[in-house]
Amino acid sequence: MKPADAPKDGAGMAAETERMIERDGAKEPESAASGGETRKEMRVVLLTGFGGLNKLRVAKKAMPEPQEGEVKIRVKACGLNFLDLMVRQGNIDNPPKTPLVPGFECSGIVEAMGENTQGFEIGDRVMAFVNYSAWAEVVCTPLDFVYKIPDDMTFIEAAAFSMNFVAAYMMLFEVAALREGMSVLVHSAGGGVGQAVAQLCSTVSNVTVFGTASPFKHEAIKDSVTHLFDRNIDYVPEVKKISPEGVDIVLDCLCGENTGKGLGLLKPLGTYILYGSSNMVTGETKSFFSFAKSWWQVEKVNPIKLYEENKVMAGFSLLNLLFKQGGCKPVRSAVEKLFSLYNQKKIKPLVDSLWALEEVKEAMQRIHDRGNIGKLILDVEKPPTPLMANDSTETSEAGEDEEEHEGDSDNKERMPFIQ
Amino acid sequence: MKPADAPKDGAGMAAETERMIERDGAKEPESAASGGETRKEMRVVLLTGFGGLNKLRVAKKAMPEPQEGEVKIRVKACGLNFLDLMVRQGNIDNPPKTPLVPGFECSGIVEAMGENTQGFEIGDRVMAFVNYSAWAEVVCTPLDFVYKIPDDMTFIEAAAFSMNFVAAYMMLFEVAALREGMSVLVHSAGGGVGQAVAQLCSTVSNVTVFGTASPFKHEAIKDSVTHLFDRNIDYVPEVKKISPEGVDIVLDCLCGENTGKGLGLLKPLGTYILYGSSNMVTGETKSFFSFAKSWWQVEKVNPIKLYEENKVMAGFSLLNLLFKQGGCKPVRSAVEKLFSLYNQKKIKPLVDSLWALEEVKEAMQRIHDRGNIGKLILDVEKPPTPLMANDSTETSEAGEDEEEHEGDSDNKERMPFIQ
Numbered sequence: 001m002k003p004a005d006a007p008k009d010g011a012g013m014a015a016e017t018e019r020m021i022e023r024d025g026a027k028e029p030e031s032a033a034s035g036g037e038t039r040k041e042m043r044v045v046l047l048t049g050f051g052g053l054n055k056l057r058v059a060k061k062a063m064p065e066p067q068e069g070e071v072k073i074r075v076k077a078c079g080l081n082f083l084d085l086m087v088r089q090g091n092i093d094n095p096p097k098t099p100l101v102p103g104f105e106c107s108g109i110v111e112a113m114g115e116n117t118q119g120f121e122i123g124d125r126v127m128a129f130v131n132y133s134a135w136a137e138v139v140c141t142p143l144d145f146v147y148k149i150p151d152d153m154t155f156i157e158a159a160a161f162s163m164n165f166v167a168a169y170m171m172l173f174e175v176a177a178l179r180e181g182m183s184v185l186v187h188s189a190g191g192g193v194g195q196a197v198a199q200l201c202s203t204v205s206n207v208t209v210f211g212t213a214s215p216f217k218h219e220a221i222k223d224s225v226t227h228l229f230d231r232n233i234d235y236v237p238e239v240k241k242i243s244p245e246g247v248d249i250v251l252d253c254l255c256g257e258n259t260g261k262g263l264g265l266l267k268p269l270g271t272y273i274l275y276g277s278s279n280m281v282t283g284e285t286k287s288f289f290s291f292a293k294s295w296w297q298v299e300k301v302n303p304i305k306l307y308e309e310n311k312v313m314a315g316f317s318l319l320n321l322l323f324k325q326g327g328c329k330p331v332r333s334a335v336e337k338l339f340s341l342y343n344q345k346k347i348k349p350l351v352d353s354l355w356a357l358e359e360v361k362e363a364m365q366r367i368h369d370r371g372n373i374g375k376l377i378l379d380v381e382k383p384p385t386p387l388m389a390n391d392s393t394e395t396s397e398a399g400e401d402e403e404e405h406e407g408d409s410d411n412k413e414r415m416p417f418i419q
Numbered sequence: 420m421k422p423a424d425a426p427k428d429g430a431g432m433a434a435e436t437e438r439m440i441e442r443d444g445a446k447e448p449e450s451a452a453s454g455g456e457t458r459k460e461m462r463v464v465l466l467t468g469f470g471g472l473n474k475l476r477v478a479k480k481a482m483p484e485p486q487e488g489e490v491k492i493r494v495k496a497c498g499l500n501f502l503d504l505m506v507r508q509g510n511i512d513n514p515p516k517t518p519l520v521p522g523f524e525c526s527g528i529v530e531a532m533g534e535n536t537q538g539f540e541i542g543d544r545v546m547a548f549v550n551y552s553a554w555a556e557v558v559c560t561p562l563d564f565v566y567k568i569p570d571d572m573t574f575i576e577a578a579a580f581s582m583n584f585v586a587a588y589m590m591l592f593e594v595a596a597l598r599e600g601m602s603v604l605v606h607s608a609g610g611g612v613g614q615a616v617a618q619l620c621s622t623v624s625n626v627t628v629f630g631t632a633s634p635f636k637h638e639a640i641k642d643s644v645t646h647l648f649d650r651n652i653d654y655v656p657e658v659k660k661i662s663p664e665g666v667d668i669v670l671d672c673l674c675g676e677n678t679g680k681g682l683g684l685l686k687p688l689g690t691y692i693l694y695g696s697s698n699m700v701t702g703e704t705k706s707f708f709s710f711a712k713s714w715w716q717v718e719k720v721n722p723i724k725l726y727e728e729n730k731v732m733a734g735f736s737l738l739n740l741l742f743k744q745g746g747c748k749p750v751r752s753a754v755e756k757l758f759s760l761y762n763q764k765k766i767k768p769l770v771d772s773l774w775a776l777e778e779v780k781e782a783m784q785r786i787h788d789r790g791n792i793g794k795l796i797l798d799v800e801k802p803p804t805p806l807m808a809n810d811s812t813e814t815s816e817a818g819e820d821e822e823e824h825e826g827d828s829d830n831k832e833r834m835p836f837i838q
Contacts, residue, residue: 300719307734315726
């Protein structure tokens, strides 16, 4: 496995990126509200409306100050997830209002604290979950969502760690009960969660991991997964060839027809967990397969079928657990166990690439194209990288352009990807 | 809790029971097939066809001999479950052909073994699962389904133990992961599984048990359940009054609308388990709410809903696990843990009443009327009891008679219940 401290630099940078960095204050009610006093500003990634990549820009915003129970963090690195792409498209249930600053996780240094924030001190190295607004130079978030990181853990690692490893851990050990000798099927085995799942499975003896991934990733991740399948073929007969009785745990981030396939592949007493719905994303903008449509198109399951087959069907959304359902206690418990595994050098986040805030479009395109192996990180202190010619073979979003032109008058602002 | 070794005798016995004991050989192809040789016979409970109580009688049948891998058991006691009532009605998926001998669990003494039955000896005291045919003086079943019982465990207790405690244990600790401080909702808290669930919950510290039961059972079971509700009222607002955030585990044997209610009552990361469908049973015979209909009437669940709400939906069928899905290994592991808890005197089956084979109709009526508190046992060596006047207040099946008369020409054989 590629060490996390030697990630490759963010690739595919357009030269005109710098002009993206604009003062966005006039358009932003939040920063305009401060009246006459001189307020500190910070750089953020701003999503001006739901849609394509052109809705993203780097802007200046008034710096937040911590409220009671909040910790103010000088951000060093932020995680970029497939979910951020769905947010950009507005392809989520009850999307918030735009403009907004995306991002759900970051790492950094505690810079200030509000009242009642016992346990934290200025200078603490932390990772944090944020209910949006993580992609900024400064973040304020309640202390329930902030965790001091191990001394050996880099900020890059911490930003790569939070969502993916916590989700993987809680699914494998809290929702399911991964034990010696079990088998696990995970889709997008080369992605952030997929690699976290693979590493966590390796902490239990004799666990078989079946994974699907694009063929070009197989060489890079083959040591972390027992059996790798091309994501473009039907994995069901392939798994059955190797394990006719099925698998114990299926982790599904694809949804749709994969629910039926996943349930069908389970052994008795096995657990299927839906933790995402990335198949809902097709083009660059919200498509025919929007969230509302997908809800109805997904195969519903009769509990009597689960009864007859002795099967378990579960769903897991870390963000809902944290921000809607008051689940910070079980999450903290998972984080503590994960830090212990990290300190024992049993797990280590795999980082795909680092990107400047100004490179967020390229980073998003990379995750859209499923080009990443491991986690994409926004490195807040990183300057934008010049265009690298050797990345020009990556899939471009040709075919999406037309849709963009038709539906989006802001297209002139769009930063082309690898011209 | 009432001690299991002082159960009350089977009540409500009709005087003409003895004439039920008839030689059924001429009607039975199995026993007629033996040709000229003199074969040993045994008493069994025979279900002559699917339908009402009149389809049950005690008959003689050729005694089975153990095949390779099978253990022959001289039966002392058999368990009677709600499922047996559904079998009698033919109210199950893919019902077997009649005539058949019902019953899925028994206890007794090993009398003979087939080839390859290492680990067992003649004289061993055992409990066993049987894929039908348990309600007989002798049973042969593969050794995978046979367990030596602790020295202190009576045969009555063992027959009361197998299905109920194994199901309760596997649901609480294998499908869900019951831990300190959790809460559990169980329906039919006075029944065999309900009482097993309550006892197993008491082995974990600080577990809150919510139970529903008929009001007349409340006094008897109040010490085993933290919060008891009348089964005739809506338990959802009652539970929410006490625990607004919901419960961690819901065990549902009712199905139908209770699936939605149960899922709705779950805390985030909570588990709903369907383990039966007793609401499908209404009258004495298979009704409008037959199995096939119920399948479609049960509310199907969208996995995206589970994802958004962080919930787990599971089904558990011990018999399917054992006899259709090769799950004898996890079941044996559960049995071993349960025997250890029994030996530590942490659990003890609660027996409602003992019944002679000839009293099977009364026993079934009692479970149909939900009159039992704990487990009903067929005590193979027990002679039928004379009618007891003080039981004449129990619910009779008046109202079902008419249906029977219309549809069933065998009605003359029907043994009336408490005339």
